Amino acid sequence: MSAEQLKPCIPLDLSPEVLKDLCEKAKIYALMHGICMRRKDAFDVDALHFAPFVLFPSPFPKNEFSKAVKLQTILNELMHKVAHDDEFLTQSLKNTIKVDEFTGKLFEIYEKVKEQGGSPQEIEAGLFRSDYFFCMMNERIKQVEFNTIASSFGSLTSQLVRQHKYIVQEAGHPELLKNIPDNNALGGLAEAMINAWKLYNNPKSVILFLVEDVTYNICDQKFHEFEIRRQCPDVFVIRKTLTQIGQSGKLSNDKKLLVDGHEVAVIYMRCGYHPDQYPTQLEWDARLMMELSMAIKSPSINYHLAGTKKVQQELAKEGIIEKFLQDKAQIDEVKDIFTGLYSLDKDATGNASFQKAMEEPEKYVLKPQREGGGNNVYGDDIKPFLKSIENSEERNAFILMDRIDPPMTKNYMVRPGSEPQLVDCISELGIFGYVIGTKDKIIENKQVGHMLRTKLSHVNEGGVAAGLGALDSVYLVDADRCCIDK
Numbered sequence: 001m002s003a004e005q006l007k008p009c010i011p012l013d014l015s016p017e018v019l020k021d022l023c024e025k026a027k028i029y030a031l032m033h034g035i036c037m038r039r040k041d042a043f044d045v046d047a048l049h050f051a052p053f054v055l056f057p058s059p060f061p062k063n064e065f066s067k068a069v070k071l072q073t074i075l076n077e078l079m080h081k082v083a084h085d086d087e088f089l090t091q092s093l094k095n096t097i098k099v100d101e102f103t104g105k106l107f108e109i110y111e112k113v114k115e116q117g118g119s120p121q122e123i124e125a126g127l128f129r130s131d132y133f134f135c136m137m138n139e140r141i142k143q144v145e146f147n148t149i150a151s152s153f154g155s156l157t158s159q160l161v162r163q164h165k166y167i168v169q170e171a172g173h174p175e176l177l178k179n180i181p182d183n184n185a186l187g188g189l190a191e192a193m194i195n196a197w198k199l200y201n202n203p204k205s206v207i208l209f210l211v212e213d214v215t216y217n218i219c220d221q222k223f224h225e226f227e228i229r230r231q232c233p234d235v236f237v238i239r240k241t242l243t244q245i246g247q248s249g250k251l252s253n254d255k256k257l258l259v260d261g262h263e264v265a266v267i268y269m270r271c272g273y274h275p276d277q278y279p280t281q282l283e284w285d286a287r288l289m290m291e292l293s294m295a296i297k298s299p300s301i302n303y304h305l306a307g308t309k310k311v312q313q314e315l316a317k318e319g320i321i322e323k324f325l326q327d328k329a330q331i332d333e334v335k336d337i338f339t340g341l342y343s344l345d346k347d348a349t350g351n352a353s354f355q356k357a358m359e360e361p362e363k364y365v366l367k368p369q370r371e372g373g374g375n376n377v378y379g380d381d382i383k384p385f386l387k388s389i390e391n392s393e394e395r396n397a398f399i400l401m402d403r404i405d406p407p408m409t410k411n412y413m414v415r416p417g418s419e420p421q422l423v424d425c426i427s428e429l430g431i432f433g434y435v436i437g438t439k440d441k442i443i444e445n446k447q448v449g450h451m452l453r454t455k456l457s458h459v460n461e462g463g464v465a466a467g468l469g470a471l472d473s474v475y476l477v478d479a480d481r482c483c484i485d486k
Contacts (some may be wrong), residue, residue, distance in 0.1 A: 005424075006059040006409040009179070009475040010171055012422060018171075019412070023420050025170055026055060029163045034223060035156050035471070037464075038216045039416070048219065051156055052464060054454050055412035055420065056171075057164045057180050057475035058427045061134060064141045065181070065429065065450075065476055068132055071337065072433040072447035074330050075130050079146060081324040082315065083126075083306035084439045086114070088323070092314040093305065095345050096369060100397035102275040103308060103369045105284060110301045113291050120255040122438040125196040125266065125298040127151055127189055129430045129451075132337065133406040142339040142404050144428060148299050148307030149273045149371065153464065154185035154432055155223035156471055157451035164473040179476045181450070185432045188448020190227035192434035195444060196266045196296045197235050199436070205265035208257075208295070209239045212271045221270055238262055242277060246286035257293035264295045273304075273371040309367045313341040313399040340402035344386075344395045353400050354390070357382055365401045378403075408457045413470050424457040427472055450474065 030050035037051045097104040129151035132141040161183040168176050193207055225237040249259045257264040267290055271277050278284055291301050316338045325331050342353035357364050361382035368375050377385050389395050412420040430451040436444040455469035
């Protein structure tokens, strides 16, 4: 990990009294404004704890933040076009679906929808998030992944920006507020669902939130629901699991999705991205039923497949982006954020990548076709893992990515039930956007907000919902003054 550091926005040599006071204020703000989650270690449906956060916003280079914001609508368009290129999706995933059962089952649904002549609903809504590290080696952002399903924390990080502005003022630094950008991810993502609902054009229809059997990240989901009702009091939101859809959902003769007597206009999936969420055939049947319905899906099955790691790796190949974008400046901008992405398929190209990873595993991250954090393989763990699958077709289920070297900064990490800890940490930027359209026409395409997640510098995975990281906000710094203490 890099020894280079970004300077904290506020000097951290706080007295114990000041630190305690600021932490208490930050905790109370979080609890009173819903920056909260249910605890996994002591689950109680009626109890919330504040979500882990860092006390002050973390520095991020201003120009690179602006670049990520500007790029989002271009990436939205790119992924929309990728999702509707049957030949490219099929070719990209042909080996993966043979060995990765989950991706294979998703692709089966994709094929069944095609066999039925495609979805009866031409309109789709993609609520996306593109994630980046600032790479020290290149001094620019590099994309970690592009999320097309269950892109979370738009709500909590929108609230956290306001918490951080309050705390920065309480710490006696109001002059820093201008460098903490506002964040309306929650409002923008809710707007996307409302606009899709309006396009469905039935004022009595509802928006369906597809949720887990047990929801830990409840506040982030519910605030989306509250914001929808605030912006558009005419629309109702219902929450159902895949199992409940399988048990009580049905298609009418004209392909309308009916759940407990409600006609569903929009399906917003905060679930359905992991094999554990499909314990029986009932849940797979429910997913197929939704895809074959008139409801507007967010995401549709083709958006879901477009977000797989294998597709991300294929897009990084020479000449591929040019198939989907025509503007040379945009093509160059997209290529510039790609880091090295390599196939591990059992062919000459995959074998060369395999050998590189065996020789210098510290330079790479091994990624499977999974969402939700905690699935990647890093460093010294790569060699024995690769050795175990060297002669197996299972290799086709993984891609290899250059390990990005972000700078460290120091901050106080605040967790429920623990004293604040001054730690070395690294931050990952996420940019939210949405696209609504048909195969041949984009109706709306917007960038709507951002988020920052921060983790300990020596920890590989950093999912907040998985308990491995903390929520954060962006403090913008000029490139020539942002660092860098050796």
